[in-house]
Amino acid sequence: MPLPHPLPEPIVELVAQRFRVIGEPMRIRILDRLRDGEATVAELTEHLATSQQNVSKHLGVLHQAGILSRRKDGTSTLYAIADxxxxxxxxxVCGGLQRQFSDLAELVGGALR
Structure with a gap:
């Protein structure tokens, strides 16, 4: 379904909120790790070489936003990508950055010839 144009203000606010949620480097690192499958807080803490409190804080934000799901497995809680x-x-975004870097490299390479 196409988006209305111009975007209504409530939609603009929701989109901006989603970007704020994922626009934190540690959260992007968590999402990148979870591309490989679900993980516990302890596994994420070790993989990301940060504190348990830091990981838990970011997992909470991502879960509250509906981006992550969580499930209990015994005494552990496993997190996975829900959205x-x-x-x-x-x-x-990565594809756009690759094109930008490629264009920049071409410009710089051409200038050096």
């Missing part, structure tokens, strides 16, 4: 659209968004 795959954030991965598609990351792919699009």
């Amino acid at each position: 795959e659209s954030v991965l598609a968004l990351c792919e699009q």
